[in-house]
Amino acid sequence: MIPTLSSNTQAILLLTAPLIIGRGTSTPDLLKAGEYRRLARLLRDIQQQPADLVGPHANDILRACQPAVEEDRLKRLLGRGFLLSQAIERWQTRAIWVISRADADYPRRFKARFREDAPAVLYGCGDVGLLENGGLAVVGSRDVDAALIDYTMSVGSLAARAGRAVVSGGAKGIDQAAMRGALEAGGQVCGVLADSLEKNAMNREHRNMLLDGQLTLVSPYDPGAGFNVGNAMQRNKLIYALADASLVVSSDINKGGTWTGAVEQLEKLRFVPVYVRSIGEPSPGLEALLRKGALRWPNPVDVEALEEVFAEPAPLSPKAEQGGLPLDAGDARKDDAYVLPKLNALQTEEGNTDVAAAANLKESPEPDSSDESRAVTSTSLTSSIEIDNVTQIRGIPAENLFSAVREAIRQILSTPMKESDVAAALEVSNSQAKSWLNRLVAEGLIEKRNNPSSYVTKSKQLFE
The missing domain is CATH 3.40.50.450 (Rossmann fold)
Structure with missing residues (x-):
């Protein structure tokens, strides 16, 4: 799959990318990683996206961004539209795509493991889904x-x-x-x-x-x-x-x-x-x-x-010094809460997680969890809860969280699937999927087949 170049990504390129199209290309005062990170936070706080910086209300938004980056500097960078169009034309003729953290195609692993330190922009060629x-x-x-x-x-x-x-x-x-x-x-x-x-x-x-x-x-x-x-x-x-x-x-x-x-x-x-x-x-x-x-x-x-x-499980690790987190992070409660972006837990007015709502999210639209996009009502545990605080969430026993996992696996294993396919469907690591599958096999709810190795639901009634 080759992703399309989004308006958000175009704006991020104007702010951060050298846009090299020849030996004589000069590099302006581009935003460094830390500077763009501050700008992205501010945009999120004021309910705006990078693309809004070149939209109809850009002047007001640019003024609002001055605490993060000087307005004149932003205008100089955003004024490189012609240079960007040349670069895009060159990339497209070579089948090179560009995605940013604001895009749904951006690798989940980078967002989960690097958080705000994930590269703002990625260039690539080939099937982005392979990432x-x-x-x-x-x-x-x-x-x-x-x-x-x-x-x-x-x-x-x-x-x-x-x-x-x-x-x-x-x-x-x-x-x-x-x-x-x-x-x-x-x-x-x-x-x-x-x-x-x-x-x-x-x-x-x-x-x-x-x-x-x-x-x-x-x-x-x-x-x-x-x-x-x-x-x-x-x-x-x-x-x-x-x-x-x-x-x-x-x-x-x-x-x-x-x-x-x-x-x-x-x-x-x-x-x-x-x-x-x-x-x-x-x-x-x-x-x-x-x-x-x-x-x-x-x-x-x-x-x-x-x-x-x-x-072999990934090593246990506290939150990394620069924002990184492992996909599998410690005990069962942390794992169940942290690595389930498709089982997004909705926040109630009191701030507690609604587990029942999480289990029924298959009927709700999936929120955009990118840190550059506008805030939404429902938020993923992976973006709304720091892993160090997951064990402090009240009223969410690990078994309740696993019930949501069980329901998701019941649905996807109506036909045999490999462990890696289950991991991809749930958007978790292979080792986490294996742990859950082994538990369900031990409970007699699914069976493991050989040649090729795969898993399938034994009986839907067992889950009800």
Whole structure:
């Protein structure tokens, strides 16, 4: 699926994007991430959207935004309409799409895990829906020997056979080997690029796979941007955020992007389990990551063994220092409350959550939970309740929350579905879906089938 360019995204591009269309393009005083974050909060507080900054009442709104950004500066940035039109034309001829945090197509994982620190804009090529599939993140060094390349390709191939996407950074060496192994085995790949999206999108080798939905390339940086060490470091967290589990094949120690990204996951963000290669030539970098809490890769040889990797729960973590949150966050009550964006809990006038309303939301329109959109009456627990406060909500036993989950699963399992499909339908991680499915199997409400592995409702009456 290729998303359309929304009016909100166009406004955000004017405010934050360099709009590179040639070597001579000058970059004005763009809003930095923190500045745009303050502006987005203010717009939300006054019930406006970015698109309203160029609407019929723009002057009044711009004046109201002065506490966040100077009015004259906003006008200069918003006056780049002609440059934006040139950039859009260039991107469209290359099948490059652009989405922002204000769009429904924006990756749920980024919103959930980074909150306001999620990139304001994402550029990409290929099926944007692939960004919601999760999968195995595979990362490592650029300069490696042929044996490690072959090993990494075999990991990518196994992930493809298991129906798991590979997420990597597109750099030469380990990244490209994992992606190539998956693609050659007919699997899906998401490449999170730090530079040169336009060049990669036009690569003849990639073109058919991009058009066929087998490959998606995405970047928070302008499609024409060149390599920058800082950008490469920053995008590493995005790779982990799109995945359900991760494997570090090779790493230096105390230096390099692979090391920095893995340590950040282990010590701060903790989005997914971090595995390290456990066979072949020993590596001081990998041994150091083990000491920091990484897990030894179990070297699965078949699909069933690989699925055990994804059953490993994400590390428990408090709210990350810069706003990040794991998709699975602690005990059952936290999980049930936090990772159910499709079972949005309505707030009553007294401020308590109406669980009965949450269970019946299938009959209500789904609210727009983007932080750039106007406020709505019904709000998702994922956007209205901080995870640290979930256990303090009164009158919401975990069993009541699970009742809503049970009802949702009853409906979607009228026909057999794989665990990953259930996770996608509920918009939760695969490990969370597996936990719920195992519980319902134990209760005798659903059954697990083999060849292929799937789940289906035993009897509707059992749920009533």
